[in-house]
Amino acid sequence: MIPPAQAEAAALLQGLTGAAPIETHISAIYVGAETAFKLKKAVALGFLDFTALAERERLLRRELALNQPFAPGLYRDVASLTRAPGGGLELAGPGEVVDWVLRMAPVPPGDFLDAVAARDGLTPALLDAIADTVAAQHAVLPAAALPDPAAAMAAVLEGNRRAALAAGLPAERIEAWAATLGGALRRLASILAGRARAGRVRRCHGDLHLGNLLLWQGRVCPFDALEFDEALATIDTGYDLAFLLMDLDHRVGRAAANRVLNRYVARGGDAGLTTALPVWLSLRAIIRAHVEAARGQAAKALGYLDRAEEYLRPPPPRLIAIGGLQGTGKSRLAQALAPWIGAAPGALVLRSDEIRKRQAGLAPEQRLPPEFYAPEASAAVFAELTALAAEAVGGGHAAIADAVFQRPAERQAIAAAAGGARFDGLWLTAPLAVLRDRVAARRGDASDADVAVLEAAAARDSGPLDWRVVDAAADPIPAARECLGVCAPNPC
Numbered sequence: 490m491i492p493p494a495q496a497e498a499a500a501l502l503q504g505l506t507g508a509a510p511i512e513t514h515i516s517a518i519y520v521g522a523e524t525a526f527k528l529k530k531a532v533a534l535g536f537l538d539f540t541a542l543a544e545r546e547r548l549l550r551r552e553l554a555l556n557q558p559f560a561p562g563l564y565r566d567v568a569s570l571t572r573a574p575g576g577g578l579e580l581a582g583p584g585e586v587v588d589w590v591l592r593m594a595p596v597p598p599g600d601f602l603d604a605v606a607a608r609d610g611l612t613p614a615l616l617d618a619i620a621d622t623v624a625a626q627h628a629v630l631p632a633a634a635l636p637d638p639a640a641a642m643a644a645v646l647e648g649n650r651r652a653a654l655a656a657g658l659p660a661e662r663i664e665a666w667a668a669t670l671g672g673a674l675r676r677l678a679s680i681l682a683g684r685a686r687a688g689r690v691r692r693c694h695g696d697l698h699l700g701n702l703l704l705w706q707g708r709v710c711p712f713d714a715l716e717f718d719e720a721l722a723t724i725d726t727g728y729d730l731a732f733l734l735m736d737l738d739h740r741v742g743r744a745a746a747n748r749v750l751n752r753y754v755a756r757g758g759d760a761g762l763t764t765a766l767p768v769w770l771s772l773r774a775i776i777r778a779h780v781e782a783a784r785g786q787a788a789k790a791l792g793y794l795d796r797a798e799e800y801l802r803p804p805p806p807r808l809i810a811i812g813g814l815q816g817t818g819k820s821r822l823a824q825a826l827a828p829w830i831g832a833a834p835g836a837l838v839l840r841s842d843e844i845r846k847r848q849a850g851l852a853p854e855q856r857l858p859p860e861f862y863a864p865e866a867s868a869a870v871f872a873e874l875t876a877l878a879a880e881a882v883g884g885g886h887a888a889i890a891d892a893v894f895q896r897p898a899e900r901q902a903i904a905a906a907a908g909g910a911r912f913d914g915l916w917l918t919a920p921l922a923v924l925r926d927r928v929a930a931r932r933g934d935a936s937d938a939d940v941a942v943l944e945a946a947a948a949r950d951s952g953p954l955d956w957r958v959v960d961a962a963a964d965p966i967p968a969a970r971e972c973l974g975v976c977a978p979n980p981c
Contacts, residue, residue, distance in 0.1 A: 491517055492531045498570050498588040501578045502526045515539065515717075520595050524565075527552075527591040536648075537717045546589040552716040553591060559626055560703075560710040565592040596703055603699040606741050615709070616745055619702060620752035621852070622709040623733065627726045628757065632688035635723060639678035642728075642768070645721070646670055649775050656782035658794060666775065666794075669801050673768050680764055680884070684725055689759070693729035695722030698736040727762030731769035738834050739774070739796055746834035747827050755843040755853060760877040763837055764884030770833055771800040803832030806882045808907035809973065810956070812894030813917030814946050815938040816924035816931075817961045822917070823891045825966050829975050831887020839877050841892035842935035845870045853935035862937075871899060879906040897952040913973055914956030921947055923962055 491499045491510070499517065503509065506521030510528075515537065519526045529545045539545050549567045557564040568590055571582035578587055598604060602619070605611060611619075635641060650667040654660055674681075684690070694701070695715030702711055715722045730753060737746035754760055778793035807830070811819045820840055828835035843853045848869060849861055860866070874890060881888040894900050894914075904912050921943075928943050957972050959965045970976070 491528075494531055495528065495588060497578050498528060498590075501570060501580070502528060502590065505580065522595065525593040525595045527593065528588065539717075542586070542588065548716050549589050549591045552714070555714040555716055556712050560705055560712050563594050563596070563703075563705050563710065563712060565594065568592050596705065600704040601700060602702040602704070602709070603740075605704070606699055606737075611737075611741055611745055613748065616748045617752050618709045619733070620749045621756060622702070622711065623697065623730060623749075624753050624756035626694070626711060627691065627729070630691035630693065630726075633690050633692050633723045635685050635690040638681035638685045638690060638725065639674050641720070641724075642681070642772070643671065643674055645772060646674065649772065649779065653775060653779040653782070653794075656779040656790070658779060658782050658790060662794060662798070666771070666798055666801070670768060670771055673801065677765055677768060680761075681725065684727070684761065684765075689725050689727065689762075690723065691726055692719070692723050693726060695724065695729065697729050697732045699733070699740065702733075725762075725765070725769075727759065727765060728769045728772075730762065731766060732773045734766075734834050735770045735773040735777075735796070735800075738770075739777075739793065743828040743834050747836075748824070750834055751824075751827065751838045754837060755840065755847065758844075758847055758873075758877070760837055760839070760881045760888075761884065763832075763881050763886035766886065767800050767803050767832060771797045774800060800833055803885060804887075805910065806831060806885050807887050807911040807913070808878055808882045808890065808903070809836070809888070810890040810892075810894060810900070810903045810912070810914045811917065812892060812900065812914065812956065813961065814893065814895075814919075814924055815936065815943045816927035817917035817919050818927075818965060819891050819917060820935075822915075822961075822965055822969055823889045826969060826973070826975055827889055830889070830973075832885065836887040836889045837877075837881045838889045838891060839874055839881075840935060841870050841874055842937070844873050844877075846935060848873070854933050856937050871902070875902050875906045878903060879908065882907055882910050893946065895946060895949060895951050900956065915969060915972070916954055916956040916958050917961035917965055918958060919960070919962040 499510065502519040506519040506526065508520050510517035510519050514534065515530055515532060517528045517530060529539050529549060531540050531545065533540050553564050553567055568581045569586045570578050570580060570588040570590060571586055572584040573579040573582055574584065646667060650663060653663045694711055696713065697711060701713045702709055734746045734750055737749060774793045774797035778790045778797060781793060782790035811823050813819055823838045826836070827838050830836040845857065845861060846853050846855060849857055851857065874892060878888045878890050890903050894903065900914060904914065924943055925940050928938060928940050959968050
């Protein structure tokens with residue numbers, strides 16, 4: 490509801506656009522044919538206070554500054570609502586300023602990604618584009634100081650515990666959830682501090698879910714970054730990503746969330762974020778739980794509470810390596826298995842081809858010249874692959890390593906990366922004629938291998954194999970699931 494003191498402003502904006510407002514608890518958006526106007530409500534809600542005109546102006550300008558670089562053309566300017574000589578209000582007149590609005594371009598309702606998800610429109614290509622957008626945004630954000638990330642997150646935990654209780658969620662479950670998450674935070678304190686020292690804490694979007702991503706001018710853009718609380722938005726990039734992953738997991742499915750996680754890590758190399766994912770995902774789920782409870786959506790709220798509790802019960806980590814010649818379908822198999830292995834949102838897939846492209850500063854689908862396949866370059870790729878696998882599994886997450894693994898030393902090294910966790914090695918095989926056809930037909934893939942590369946690899950001796958051999962001439966997924974004990978997508 491628009492506060493009575495802003496009734497005149499609301500009437501002017503409705504007259505300018507010919508539309509009733511789209512309201513949240515803190516804003517009203519009026520969407521016209523040429524312009525959308527965002528009015529901040531003059532409300533005080535405990536965690537924010539927009540009652541002062543100067544504060545509304547300041548935060549609208551902050552919102553413009555935060556969002557305009559990542560959605561150019563969508564965010565236009567901040568304009569005044571002024572008292573006209575006849576006594577009414579007008580837009581950007583010379584009179585006394587009564588209120589302020591953010592001017593934006595109108596966006597078709599179907600172009601917001603929550604709407605795209607609701608119509609099952611999140612294709613693999615669009616999910617990759619979402620991950621690329623978030624990775625690109627995080628990459629350009631400057632590092633921010635946060636002396637004690639665990640303490641900062643503990644304060645977030647406490648605020649959400651109180652909000653959940655106030656919203657009427659079951660007190661016993663909320664207190665148990667808070668105690669479990671608090672213990673996990675204490676165990677993660679040194680890891681979170683290390684990530685902060687490494688520059689992983691930045692002034693992030695802060696509210697990065699599907700509803701705050703849209704299609705704009707042919708690409709995915711984030712918008713509506715959290716502007717009213719710098720502390721809430723000065724967070725680990727992994728926690729920023731976690732809201733999107735939780736939203737995808739809960740509303741679309743684990744496979745979608747897993748794909749975005751893996752594409753994001755492929756672009757930036759931050760495999761270490763998986764260590765804190767259970768805590769981050771759980772916090773994001775509880776935020777949604779108490780928001781839905783406060784709206785009177787009890788069933789939805791309890792669904793998010795279930796999810797928040799589930800995230801804090803991750804299964805043990807494990808490492809799977811998938812090897813074989815080019816064209817055997819290693820990457821397809823890894824992608825099919827990953828969502829259903831390990832902690833949410835599934836196993837981290839570490840693909841040597843993607844690591845090679847990242848080391849060269851390229852997107853996975855861009856081709857590399859031959860010098861990037863020299864022995865020393867390949868050794869660097871394999872060293873990073875094993876290090877990232879060890880980091881993920883050592884932090885409690887499952888991982889799948891995807892590479893040719895033709896040399897015995899490589900197979901031994903990746904097995905050692907599992908540490909004390911379970912390790913499974915799969916070796917995919919298929920007739921050479923089948924592999925030639927597959928490699929020749931590949932388009933838009935991270936692998937640059939052609940038929941000549943395949944022929945050369947086939948001529949080399951792979952040495953003794955102690956991995957499980959899987960026939961990949963047809964579909965290897967059922968056999969791989971059986972030997973790994975993976976049930977997907979439905980329970981066994």
